[in-house]
């Protein structure tokens with residue numbers, strides 16, 4: 014409600030999504046029903062392959078750390094974020110929270126939960142495994158558990174996740190993970206030399 018009048022609903026979904034508020038995927042109920050979350054569910058079914066692929070991808074990104082450093086992490090942020098948004102948007106309906114936990118959630122993005130829960134489902138999962146808020150959507154946490162059971166490191170789902178840091182929204186997880194891994198590696202080699 015705005016000044017006693019009904020709010021705009023999903024009239025400006027892109028604007029609303031940018032604030033971090035939940036917007037139903039695809040917005041139009043017809044479009045949502047038509048796509049049936051096909052690709053998102055495919056990703057969960059192929060979580061083991063995607064886990065394997067991501068591990069190799071992350072290693073390759075780490076090998077490229079000297080290049081990112083030379084170019085400047087800040088300068089590559091924009092193009093890398095663009096690629097990350099589109100690739101993960103297609104595969105996982107990624108909402109660019111900037112702190113990716115797909116490796117710990119069976120390749121099911123928890124930011125698609127209307128309540129944006131990062132540590133398991135609420136008490137409202139329907140008997141058919143769908144969401145109580147979006148009845149046509151399979152609960153992302155039911156999917157996360159199923160996906161995690163296929164993964165080598167699937168028990169990572171039991172790790173408690175920190176609350177979302179909203180200041181990282183719309184930034185690249187790929188670059189952050191790479192920079193952190195490179196810093197940890199440098200510290201380790203310094204300690205070994207000392």
Ligand code: SF4
Nearest residue numbers: 107108109110113122
């Ligand atoms: S956890 Fe965050 S970065 Fe990862 S797919 Fe979901 S919204 Fe995107």
